[in-house]
Amino acid sequence: MTIAVLPATGSDAMDAPALLRELGRRLRAGALVPYLGPGVSQLSAPPVPMTPEALAAFFATKVALPRRAKGNAWASAQHIESMKHRATLSALMGEAFAAPVPPAPLQDWLASLPLPLIVDTWYDGAMRAALAGRSDWGEVQGITRAGIGEDRWFRFYDAEGRESSAAAAEGWRTLLYKPHGGIVPARNFLISDADYVEVLTEIDIQTPIPDIVRNRRAERGFLFLGCRFHDQMLRSYARQVKKRSGERHYAVMEPDSLTRNETRFFLQEGITPIAVPLAEALPLLTGAA
Template sequence: MKRAELEQHIREGVLVPFIGMGVFKETQNEEGMQIPYDSDSMILALNGGRAMSPRLMYEYSRAAMSLEQRKGRAYIEGMTNHIFTSKPYAVPEVYVWLKSLMPRYVVDVNLDDSLLKLYADTDHFLVTGVSRIMGGYERFMVYMYHAQEKRYERIEKELLNSMLPILFKPLGCVVPEKNFIISDADFVDWLTEAMGGYAIPAFLKTYRENKAYLFLGLDFDRDTFRMVANEITMGLSGGYSVGDKNELTKKEEKFLLSHHITHLETNLEHFLKGAH
């Protein structure tokens, strides 16, 4: 499918952009530091540029769990926030492209606020994930953004509707509250409640039915992100995937095939330039 057709489907709301870490591959902050774009670079950023043991380097959630156990929850939250807020960096090209389309519904598993910047002048809803909280099973918070006042307001989940664009950041965000799903314990808690139906607002469960997805920069080789994507896209009607890998692993191929997702034979850079 040509990119122009994909863009039309996004505008129509039948194709939902689903954004992952890979979109940051060419992004550095103003001091030349790389913004994490895969598991390894995330681990290095969390651990002050130092590699960890091979067992922990397998997936950043393991490394984050080890750091949390040794240095405390406040440390891992503070480091995550520091990575994405300490120094300015340009919004990745994927977001620049999406700004021309202004989708009505977007899923973004990144932890920064690049997606939110697209909608800074537009009223919208924001749904962010949370984990390991007391007082209930729900693992999300719902906000309404008031563009004129440039502020988010926490609202009741029942107020979520399709009258405004919906930005879904299931793994948390640096704003409006610093909630991050990043360590093994976070993912286990969130996925457990997701499987029980408590990680996604009731409105979104209905709204997402029969939608297709355009996965941009997602690494389906990691068990964690396959599980997250599976829970978020329940009831999907297929879709497309664009990344920077030359060859897919058997795990990736199996996941894409079982979800009727077509892997486009192009990388992100060429896709965004319209070469596909």
């Protein structure tokens, strides 16, 4: 097994296997925030789209899309919303993610830890399912403001899936943050270009990010797992979620998949990429190897 820390930001003074074991120790201590992408659940071959490209392909099977929208989930969703209705887009998202996704081993392991904050950036409910055996956690999800008539950017839900409040969330040992929404418990989806234009207009001043997320990320680093940053929107969101957090951040990345834009993003954001397939990194992170 070949593992290397890419020299993008200057690596820690240890080899990559030792670094991964150390990152696992920092996770167990609550000093790192796991930032999960769809690649985490993708290891289990789930029955739902697990990349933006796969979601765009799903939309293309349901609606005739213009060439400019094909292959782009956000543009495809915007076309559906504009030409049909928001309700149609929401129904298609519900159909795309209707099949339950079982937790991956990494999600089960994270759920066993008293982590202050977990960020999960895909629409499936696997991380919520992994946490289901506990009662000391809750979730906050980004929501679309299309048609709700409210000045709200997010909603809170307790471990049972009931809508809750920011005040109640302060007492949760673990907070699951779904910045793009999710299929459960209430089908909240940020997905169309219009959704993101609205959020990104405000996100520099952090309004769409809950105060409790801002507080719990303070002085903690981020560990990006199963994520890609080949799309500008994905980079913009990650940049704002990690804003004003700790100084040291890491990303486990497939060695042969990094684009030039991703490498530049890691350099700009002070993220050390660890070039190793996620499946090979997991035993080192969790202490199984």
